[in-house]
Amino acid sequence: MGVARNVLNNPKLVPGGGALEMELSVRLNKMAMEVEGVHQWPYKALASALEVIPRTLAQNCGGEVVRMLTELRSKHATGDGFKYGIDGNEAKIANMEDV
Numbered sequence: 741m742g743v744a745r746n747v748l749n750n751p752k753l754v755p756g757g758g759a760l761e762m763e764l765s766v767r768l769n770k771m772a773m774e775v776e777g778v779h780q781w782p783y784k785a786l787a788s789a790l791e792v793i794p795r796t797l798a799q800n801c802g803g804e805v806v807r808m809l810t811e812l813r814s815k816h817a818t819g820d821g822f823k824y825g826i827d828g829n830e831a832k833i834a835n836m837e838d839v
Contacts, residue, residue, distance in 0.1 A: 755823045757797060757825020757826045757834070762789050762790070762794050762812050763816050765791045769787045791821075801828040801831040803826070808826060811833050823836050838839075
């Protein structure tokens with residue numbers, strides 16, 4: 741009920757399937773490359789923590805976790821794949837708007 745209320749009060753949604761988390765992870769890793777020394781560690785730590793969501797989705801759907809995460813990361817790194825996530829029904833990478 742709380743989720744339904746939140747959607748009605750603020751109707752903004754993000755793509756599912758770990759798409760948002762992977763996009764944030766890729767952007768944080770890019771930001772970490774711009775920082776020198778130990779100051780990049782917090783960026784990398786948060787990026788790694790955000791990848792837990794797509795990794796868990798890949799494991800739960802029975803997919804090849806390393807392959808799926810690598811493919812998903814590469815789609816997000818190009819800049820135009822921010823809507824790509826893990827389709828749990830098909831165990832593959834898909835555009836979350838189409839699923």
